[in-house]
Amino acid sequence: MSDPVLQACGIGVAYGTRRQPVTALHPTDLTLHAGESMAVVGRSGAGKSTLAEVLLGLRRPGSGYVMVRGERFCGFDRGPRAHLRHRVQGIPQDAGASLPPGVPVRLSIERALRRLGVGGDRRVHLAEAARIAHIDPGLLERTPRQLSGGQAQRAAIARAVAVAPDVVIADEPTSALDARTAAGLADALLALPARTGGALLLITHDDALAERCDRILTLREGKVEQSR
Numbered sequence: 001m002s003d004p005v006l007q008a009c010g011i012g013v014a015y016g017t018r019r020q021p022v023t024a025l026h027p028t029d030l031t032l033h034a035g036e037s038m039a040v041v042g043r044s045g046a047g048k049s050t051l052a053e054v055l056l057g058l059r060r061p062g063s064g065y066v067m068v069r070g071e072r073f074c075g076f077d078r079g080p081r082a083h084l085r086h087r088v089q090g091i092p093q094d095a096g097a098s099l100p101p102g103v104p105v106r107l108s109i110e111r112a113l114r115r116l117g118v119g120g121d122r123r124v125h126l127a128e129a130a131r132i133a134h135i136d137p138g139l140l141e142r143t144p145r146q147l148s149g150g151q152a153q154r155a156a157i158a159r160a161v162a163v164a165p166d167v168v169i170a171d172e173p174t175s176a177l178d179a180r181t182a183a184g185l186a187d188a189l190l191a192l193p194a195r196t197g198g199a200l201l202l203i204t205h206d207d208a209l210a211e212r213c214d215r216i217l218t219l220r221e222g223k224v225e226q227s228r
């Protein structure tokens, strides 16, 4: 098997105060390999989004650390390292709304490429990102306000994959969409690992979608109940 692209080692999170901590995630391990997709499922409050936030470097865990392609990315003792920042990209639930509403999507993507120091020909990155996200490149000239919900979600996928991440983490990306648009977006997401050589972590309440992933991690009350 290929080397892991993402490894979480003993990451635990507690909310609340130091005196009265409320454990949201008990020390959790997971490993994702190149080309692999993993669904994270579990009831509301099971700790799925908390896990995603830690893996994205958005939340400092109380214990443990995260490695990306063998390099320490973040952990309880340190925030995400700048030079690895672009390697893990998130697609939030309302991904379209995460793009600046009045700015043409192409410009937002170009800014992200510049900010994250991604080299090479930006037009090539853009064209490739549009292809992967199944969005007509012409639509990237529009602002998110001028796109439908599904188009904006795809634009957000294009924004995430343009920086050539090793891992894409999508948190219920289809829940706000109609069935047909959701199905198209799910296809685009599930095709990502094969198209990019990276890995996909998909948080979902949709059992049918989870079954289409290579592996499923089930969380229950902040603990891994099942992993396959």
Ligand SMILES: Nc1ncnc2c1ncn2[C@@H]1O[C@H](COP(=O)(O)OP(=O)(O)OP(=O)(O)O)[C@@H](O)[C@H]1O
Residues within 6 Å of the ligand: 015, 016, 022, 023, 024, 042, 043, 044, 045, 046, 047, 048, 049, 050, 051
């Ligand atoms: N900012 C916070 N402060 C305190 N507790 C929190 C906070 N965020 C989440 N929690 C608690 O942590 C636990 C895990 O929450 P989390 O959002 O990770 O669950 P989830 O599995 O993503 O749920 P859902 O499917 O409803 O989105 C829950 O008990 C929740 O109430």
